Amino acid sequence: MPPGRSRRASTVSSEFGLIRRLQAQTAQPDPQVFKGIGDDTAIIKTSSTEWTLITTDLLAEGVHFNPAASSYRDIGYRAAIANLSDIAAMGGTPRFMLVSIAIPPTCTMAQIQQLYRGMMQAGAPYRVRLIGGDTSASKAGLFLNITLTGVVKPRRALLRSGAREGDRLYVTGTLGDSRAGLDLLTSRRRVALRPAHTRFLLARHHRPSARIAEGLWLVAQGLAGAAIDLSDGLTGDLRHICEDSAVGADIDAASLPISPACRAYATARGLSLEHIALQGGEDYELLFTVPRRQQARFERLAAKTEFRMTCIGSMTPKAAGLRLKTIDGTTQPLPLTSYEHFRRPT
Amino acid sequence: MPPGRSRRASTVSSEFGLIRRLQAQTAQPDPQVFKGIGDDTAIIKTSSTEWTLITTDLLAEGVHFNPAASSYRDIGYRAAIANLSDIAAMGGTPRFMLVSIAIPPTCTMAQIQQLYRGMMQAGAPYRVRLIGGDTSASKAGLFLNITLTGVVKPRRALLRSGAREGDRLYVTGTLGDSRAGLDLLTSRRRVALRPAHTRFLLARHHRPSARIAEGLWLVAQGLAGAAIDLSDGLTGDLRHICEDSAVGADIDAASLPISPACRAYATARGLSLEHIALQGGEDYELLFTVPRRQQARFERLAAKTEFRMTCIGSMTPKAAGLRLKTIDGTTQPLPLTSYEHFRRPT
Numbered sequence: 001m002p003p004g005r006s007r008r009a010s011t012v013s014s015e016f017g018l019i020r021r022l023q024a025q026t027a028q029p030d031p032q033v034f035k036g037i038g039d040d041t042a043i044i045k046t047s048s049t050e051w052t053l054i055t056t057d058l059l060a061e062g063v064h065f066n067p068a069a070s071s072y073r074d075i076g077y078r079a080a081i082a083n084l085s086d087i088a089a090m091g092g093t094p095r096f097m098l099v100s101i102a103i104p105p106t107c108t109m110a111q112i113q114q115l116y117r118g119m120m121q122a123g124a125p126y127r128v129r130l131i132g133g134d135t136s137a138s139k140a141g142l143f144l145n146i147t148l149t150g151v152v153k154p155r156r157a158l159l160r161s162g163a164r165e166g167d168r169l170y171v172t173g174t175l176g177d178s179r180a181g182l183d184l185l186t187s188r189r190r191v192a193l194r195p196a197h198t199r200f201l202l203a204r205h206h207r208p209s210a211r212i213a214e215g216l217w218l219v220a221q222g223l224a225g226a227a228i229d230l231s232d233g234l235t236g237d238l239r240h241i242c243e244d245s246a247v248g249a250d251i252d253a254a255s256l257p258i259s260p261a262c263r264a265y266a267t268a269r270g271l272s273l274e275h276i277a278l279q280g281g282e283d284y285e286l287l288f289t290v291p292r293r294q295q296a297r298f299e300r301l302a303a304k305t306e307f308r309m310t311c312i313g314s315m316t317p318k319a320a321g322l323r324l325k326t327i328d329g330t331t332q333p334l335p336l337t338s339y340e341h342f343r344r345p346t
Numbered sequence: 347m348p349p350g351r352s353r354r355a356s357t358v359s360s361e362f363g364l365i366r367r368l369q370a371q372t373a374q375p376d377p378q379v380f381k382g383i384g385d386d387t388a389i390i391k392t393s394s395t396e397w398t399l400i401t402t403d404l405l406a407e408g409v410h411f412n413p414a415a416s417s418y419r420d421i422g423y424r425a426a427i428a429n430l431s432d433i434a435a436m437g438g439t440p441r442f443m444l445v446s447i448a449i450p451p452t453c454t455m456a457q458i459q460q461l462y463r464g465m466m467q468a469g470a471p472y473r474v475r476l477i478g479g480d481t482s483a484s485k486a487g488l489f490l491n492i493t494l495t496g497v498v499k500p501r502r503a504l505l506r507s508g509a510r511e512g513d514r515l516y517v518t519g520t521l522g523d524s525r526a527g528l529d530l531l532t533s534r535r536r537v538a539l540r541p542a543h544t545r546f547l548l549a550r551h552h553r554p555s556a557r558i559a560e561g562l563w564l565v566a567q568g569l570a571g572a573a574i575d576l577s578d579g580l581t582g583d584l585r586h587i588c589e590d591s592a593v594g595a596d597i598d599a600a601s602l603p604i605s606p607a608c609r610a611y612a613t614a615r616g617l618s619l620e621h622i623a624l625q626g627g628e629d630y631e632l633l634f635t636v637p638r639r640q641q642a643r644f645e646r647l648a649a650k651t652e653f654r655m656t657c658i659g660s661m662t663p664k665a666a667g668l669r670l671k672t673i674d675g676t677t678q679p680l681p682l683t684s685y686e687h688f689r690r691p692t
Contacts, residue, residue, distance in 0.1 A: 022462055023445075023479055030475045033442070042477040044442065044495075047393040056493055058446035058480045096379070096390065099369075100404035100491050116368055129376045131388040133369055134404045140486035145446050147402055147493040149390075 038244070039160050040089040040229060041150065053150035053157070055086040061104075061141035069185045072111040074206040075144075076118025078282070082231060083148035084122060084210035085284040089229035090157040091219030092150035094212065096131045097123060100145040102138035119146070126212055156219050158227035158288065163245035167225050167289035167315040168298075172214050173308055174259040175234060176266075176273075176280035181205025184265070191268045197261035204259075208284045214307050215286060223298045227288035233281045235334050239322060241287065248320035251278075251313040251334070254327050274324065278334070289315060384590070385506050386435040386575060387496065399496035399503070401432040407450075407487035415531045418457040420552040421490075422464025424628070428577060429494035430468060430556035431630040435575035436503045437565030438496035440558065442477045443469060446491040448484035465492070472558055502565050504573035504634065509591035513571050513635035513661040514644075518560050519654055520605040521580060522612075522619075522626035527551025529615070537614045543607035550605075554630045560653050561632060569644045573634035579627045581680050585668060587633065594666035597624075597659040597680070600673050620670065624680070635661060 020037075027036045034051060035043040041055040057079070059065060065075045080097070087094045099119060103112060120130065128148070181201040184191060193201075211229070218224040226241045234251070242249055256277040258266075266273050290298045292314070302309050316323070322334040366383075373382045380397060381389040387401040403425070405411060411421045426443070433440045445465060449458060466476065474494070527547035530537060539547075557575070564570040572587045580597070588595055602623040604612075612619050636644045638660070648655050662669070668680040 020481075022459055023476060027476045030442075030473075030477075033475060033477055036475070036477040037479065042442070042444070044477070046396075046398065050392075052392065052398070054442070054444065054478060054493075054495070056444040056446050056478055056480055056491070058448055058482045058489070058491055060448045060482045060484055060489070062485050063448075063483050096376075096388070096400070098388070098400065098402040098493060100402050102404055102406045102409075102489060113368055127376075129379060129382070130369060130373045131376075131379055131382040131390070132400060132402055133383065134402055134491075135366075136404045136406045137409050138406055138487075138489075139408050141484075143404070143406070143448060143484075143489045145402070145404055145480075145491035147400075147444060149400070 035157070035159065040086040041092070043090070043152070043157055045154065048154065050151045051154050051157070053087055053090050053092045053152055054147065055083055056145065056147040057083050057086070058143065058145045060143050066186070067142070069182070070206060072114035073118035076115040077122045077207055079144050079146055080119040080122035081208050081210050081284055083146045084126070084128075084212060085229040085231065087148060087150035088211045088215040089227050089286055090150070090152055091215040091227065092152040092157065093216065094123065094126045094128050094148055094150045096129050096149045098132040098147040099130060100134040100136070102136040102143040104138045104141055107142055115144070122210070152219070158215065158218060158224055160226055160228050160241050160244040162224070163226035163241050163247050163289040163315050164291065165247050165315055165317055166292045168292055168295050168311050169249060169251070169287070169289055169313040169315060170309050171230070171234070171257065171285050171287050171312050172211050173209070173283070173285040174257045174262065175230070175283055175285065176262045176276035177201055177204035177259055178208055178282045179280035180262050180265040180276065183269070191265065193261070193264055193268055197264050200259065200261040201265060205282070208282060210284055211286045214309070217305060217307065218286075218288060221298070221301055223290050223294045225289040225291060227286055230283040230285045230287055231281065233279050234287065235278045235322065237287055241289070242318070242322060245315070246318050248316040248318050248322060249313055250316055250320070250323045250325055250331070252325045255310060255312045257308065257310040257312070274326070278324070381503070381505065386432040387438070389436070389498070389503055391500065394500065396497045397500050397503070399433055399436050399438045399498055400493065401429055402491065402493040403429050403432070404489065404491045406489050412532070413488070416552060418460035419464035422461040423468045423553055425490050425492055426465040426468035427554050427556045427630055429492045430472070430474070430558060431575040431577065433494060433496035434557045434561040435573050435632055436496070436498060437561040437573065438498040438503065439562065440469065440472045440474050440494055440496045442475050442495045444478040444493040445476060446480040446482070448482040448489040450484045450487055453488055461490070468556070498565070504561065504564060504570055506572055506574050506587050506590040508570070509572035509587050509593050509635040509661050510637065511593050511661055511663055512638045514638055514641050514657050515595060515597070515633070515635055515659040515661060516655050517576070517580070517603065517631050517633050517658050518557050519555070519629070519631040520603045520608065521576070521629055521631065522608045522622035523547055523550035523605055524554055524628045525626035526608050526611040526622065530611070537611065539607070539610055539614055543610045546605065546607040547611060551628070554628060556630055557632045560655070563651060563653065564634060567644070567647055569636050569640045571635040571637060573632055576629040576631045576633055577627065579625050580633065581624045581668065583633055587635070588664070588668060591661070592664050594662040594664050594668060595659055596662055596666070596669045596671055596677070598671045601656060601658045603654065603656040603658070620672070624670070
């Protein structure tokens with residue numbers, strides 16, 4: 001979770017904008033801080049060869065996860081991925097994790113053990129080390145706070161503010177799978193899907209990927225302008241890039257990458273593909289920009305990798321705002337509807 | 347709060363030992379980690395001139411704080427001090443703070459603003475910068491997680507494991523004031539005290555000090571062996587030093603530093619001074635050891651400072667355990683009774 005970004009719930013959603021402003025007011029400049037509140041992670045200039053990334057993410061039972069719908073191992077896994085994804089969006093290498101938990105009387109030790117297993121499993125491919133934490137009782141509900149550090153070469157981190165008018169907009173992977181998986185888990189309506197599709201969507205929800213390798217590759221090529229990870233949904237997160245870079249954006253609906261399983265789910269549920277791709281949440285894909293004059297070179301290099309990276313639009317003047325070019329050729333402004341609206345306390 | 351140390355509550359207290367073990371099992375060695383789980387902070391070897399300290403602390407409403415007994419500003423202040431004190435215990439300089447909060451529907455924005463004000467006020471003397479955070483809804487109760495970083499010169503941090511048999515044991519400030527202040531706030535029994543004494547004890551509870559200057563001075567002199575901050579009470583925290591250093595300890599009851607206000611409180615409540623000093627919690631004083639052969643030199647240097655540092659005992663062979671030399675000259679083993687037992691959810 002980026003510093004200062006909120007996961008809204010209906011009860012307090014209108015107040016989180018105020019908290020962000022409060023945080024920004026309270027934050028003061030410091031020569032060692034390259035980036036404070038307002039990107040996927042903070043950046044500290046720790047040495048001449050390596051800068052430190054740091055991010056923190058608080059997850060509440062009934063708001064961000066539901067033990068009735070996920071195993072504790074999956075809850076732990078996804079919590080760690082949310083933080084790993086923030087490091088990925090900066091083009092960093094994850095390093096150290098600190099975990100705080102507040103445990104309600106209803107939780108068993110076996111469940112807590114599974115939670116830790118899930119977190120450690122998510123970090124294992126990157127050799128993330130658990131170096132600290134805290135434990136507390138909770139009167140109601142499990143609370144989990146992860147702080148994750150990472151490293152990046154000085155001045156190489158991918159910021160939200162690096163997009164320019166005319167840049168091409170790319171996304172890794174496919175969109176909407178996790179949201180579809182969550183819907184399959186929680187909706188009372190039965191959705192007729194092939195078992196393989198159901199399995200795929202559930203796996204994408206329970207075990208999303210953090211695009212660490214993609215972020216590192218982007219930094220190594222030096223061609224990306226801005227980047228952010230998709231935790232709240234394409235529309236909401238693209239809006240952060242637009243605001244921080246002072247640009248607008250056009251998304252081309254026809255080019256949005258949708259998996260066959262998600263396509264089948266949309267058909268079965270009678271939902272438009274655009275709706276699912278734009279409003280999906282917790283995809284943890286990377287959204288990034290590439291200058292137009294570098295597009296050909298970028299796509300040549302990208303074709304040599306195993307990464308799926310799709311051009312889904314381009315950056316426009318700020319005044320144009322956020323727009324969707326629909327499949328039938330019309331252009332319409334995009335409202336700010338993203339996954340956060342699904343995050344009511346249950 | 348030190349990595350891996352628990353704040354117990356009656357409901358889950360027996361399980362927190364298991365979590366500590368689980369954390370220790372999950373933690374894996376890393377060449378960049380000088381100290382992981384198990385001290386007041388973790389230590390990362392970030393550069394050849396400066397190492398990074400990092401600690402995280404989760405506070406739950408009804409477990410660690412009670413908005414009926416403290417203002418939100420004081421709650422924020424104390425939460426920040428708990429973390430600053432962990433940096434102090436390592437002899438470090440605090441640097442950057444990340445704050446996560448889960449906000450219940452009952453909380454107002456003005457209260458959250460006061461909470462942030464309190465945190466920032468506690469960090470202001472050390473120019474601590476807020477560089478990140480996260481906000482969430484909470485179904486029940488306010489949760490506050492602070493992650494604090496600091497710096498220390500390579501290999502100069504004060505560890506819990508640095509005590510040796512024969513070392514002299516010292517403590518900064520006075521003991522038991524915060525616990526007495528909490529009792530005045532929450533007990534139904536009226537305690538007849540002079541207004542000045544009441545004010546002093548309440549201030550020591552609401553606005554404790556983090557002994558940053560003392561910790562830095564200890565590191566600069568290079569005479570201290572082990573150190574820890576007193577968050578759970580003298581007995582409990584001394585036990586951590588004993589375990590990590592494989593020694594025992596004798597505490598001399600007659601030498602325990604007690605403020606006149608706390609003395610008056612003990613008399614009024616009919617409690618022994620030892621009881622208050624040993625079982626007090628959240629004193630945030632530093633407990634540290636000095637080799638016996640350095641004692642005279644240490645006390646000469648200490649006398650030139652404005653710091654109050656009192657010798658309260660000495661380290662003994664491990665087999666001797668933790669003992670109290672009472673005022674009447676007898677020696678008795680010390681049971682593990684500390685502040686954590688007062689931390690039941692309210």
